[in-house]
Amino acid sequence: MKTFLTILGLVALIGVIILIKVIQISTLIHTKAVVPPEPVSTIQVAEQTWQRSLTSVGSVSPVQGVTVPAELDGKIVEIEFLIELGFLKGRAKLARWPVFAPIVY
Secondary structure: OHHHHHHHHHHHHHHHHHHHHHHHHHHHHHOOOOOOOOOOOOOOOOOOOOOOOOOOOOOOOOOOOOOOOOOOOOOOOOEEOOEEOHHHOHHHHOOOOOEEOOEEO
16 A cells, blocks of 8 residues: 555656656747847948057967987988067078978968
């Protein structure tokens, strides 16, 4: 008898939970959702001249680097960089080899 009452109580509890969820879902389905308008700001468009460079204070260090000693077997044919910082005069230190850099600052 105890087992029957326990099972009956669990079934009743599950039934009540299901009924509550059905009521909640049907209420959500029949409720018209009002989406608030997205705030937007506007400005007048005007042409401006920007400076080409920005001076700042800081330091730069590489995440990965490589040291190429001159004592390696073989011959250095060309040295390639992605970006050359011309003001550092690095090309003068590498004058013995052709240097290629597609972007020069």
